[in-house]
Amino acid sequence: MDVIVRPDGTEIPAPEPEKEDGSYSLEQLNEIVGGYIQILEAHDGRCVVINEEGKLENLEPNVRATAMVGLFPGDYLVGDVLFCDQKHMK
Numbered sequence: 001m002d003v004i005v006r007p008d009g010t011e012i013p014a015p016e017p018e019k020e021d022g023s024y025s026l027e028q029l030n031e032i033v034g035g036y037i038q039i040l041e042a043h044d045g046r047c048v049v050i051n052e053e054g055k056l057e058n059l060e061p062n063v064r065a066t067a068m069v070g071l072f073p074g075d076y077l078v079g080d081v082l083f084c085d086q087k088h089m090k
Contacts, residue, residue, distance in 0.1 A: 002083065002085060005062060042083060049081070051080075
């Protein structure tokens with residue numbers, strides 16, 4: 001199941017992908033993360049979509065999402081983070 005992890009650690013279900021092929025549109029991804037997107041990969045193979053400019057915009061750190069991804073020491077994710085199945089990223 002696709003989820004959005006919020007900076008306060010809560011998880012909410014992600015909206016259904018809106019494209020006919022079952023994938024998210026760029027506009028939908030922009031809306032979910034609140035700006036331009038960057039795509040990473042989690043340890044479990046899921047896609048991780050973040051706000052590319054989130055740190056520049058001083059978005060709140062997302063400790064839970066950072067732990068779920070496993071980044072370089074000292075790096076962290078910010079803002080709302082989408083975790084989704086790779087099939088939704090066509």
